[in-house]
Amino acid sequence: MADRTWSLGGALKGLFTNPTIDDDTWDDLESALIGADFGPDLADEILDELRANVAKYKTTDPRDLKRMLREALEERLAAHDPTLTLSNRPAVVLVVGVNGVGKTTTIGKFAKFLTGYGRTVVVGAADTFRAAAVDQLATWAERAGAQVVRPQHAGQDPASVAYQTVQFAIDNGVEIAIIDTAGRLQTKAGLMDELGKVTRVIEKLAPIAEVLLVLDGTTGQNGLAQAEAFIESAGVTGLVVTKLDGSAKGGFVLRVQQQTGIPIKLIGQGEGIGDLTGFTPHVFAASLVP
């Protein structure tokens, strides 16, 4: 696993080795939570719960507080089921998100993640307006040991590429079809219409197993605001948070899950093909509060 820069470890340094829980402890904890992008509301909620627990158990030991913090985070992180539903044959996964968040890279990593478990995968390059993106996606897919369905010409209807990809999976017994989609930000209405068409066309062949929205973990609330249209109208079933390596904003993961009510399913933590992991609440809680 890459370095866990999202860990609260550094920000909490010293806090849990204090001889006792005092006002400074609470101030430092609040700063650490805000600094890690939990947001003021969630930070307050967590602090209130911890204060109540510290009073209830009449403890002054910072090590108890540390355990309570980890448990409070884990309980919240586990409030949504992170399991990917990929049992249909083929299981169709639509990947959506604004350009630049790491969508292409995530698809490559996800394909590798699946082929690593012995699954067969085809990747459909339905973001047909970015020729370079199609090439980049094809390169990733090949490295991952997945097959690729590319548009026959630039600007081919994305829905027809999506259809061909699912048809390819059916004809060739490929287990999972991952479909890239466009993420141009300027024309939200057009983008959502296009996505609606892609969805309808795919559903003529197979149900859609997952719609994964990719979010850049370093952009916080801004990134979430930009992805609003997808959350409102794309039927998102899971979130992928990328670029957590090198980001001290691990709190964003919990915040975004609470705000949207959509489970985090995958975490991207690097530019390499192996840098994607499934989301396990207790592991993530333990890495936030080591």
Ligand code: GDP
């Ligand atoms: P797209 O426009 O959404 O398809 O974005 P790309 O997949 O092309 O990624 C944009 C940039 O983010 C590239 O330079 C990637 O290497 C980088 N990137 C993607 N995921 C991660 C990640 O998890 N960690 C880091 N550090 N960089 C990432």
